Amino acid sequence: MLKDPITCPFCGGNLLQALEPSELGIDQSIWTILHWQCIECGETFDKIIEETYSDEFYEDDEGTNLGTDN
Numbered sequence: 001m002l003k004d005p006i007t008c009p010f011c012g013g014n015l016l017q018a019l020e021p022s023e024l025g026i027d028q029s030i031w032t033i034l035h036w037q038c039i040e041c042g043e044t045f046d047k048i049i050e051e052t053y054s055d056e057f058y059e060d061d062e063g064t065n066l067g068t069d070n
């Protein structure tokens with residue numbers, strides 16, 4: 001389960017375009033900031049995913065690579 005279905009908070013539409021995500025590393029956390037643009041109403045919004053990891057708990061085993069660059 002990689003991504004929850006995301007709907008536009010402005011109009012409730014689900015025609016969204018994912019923009020290039022940002023990542024912030026803060027101490028033991030990585031904040032992945034996903035940027036979305038709603039195709040229906042044109043609004044943009046962010047979704048922040050905070051991942052806390054430690055040496056023995058770090059799961060990032062899915063095939064999707066958010067990448068840092070294109």
Ligand SMILES: [Zn+2]
Nearest residue numbers: 008011038041
């Ligand atoms: Zn919208």
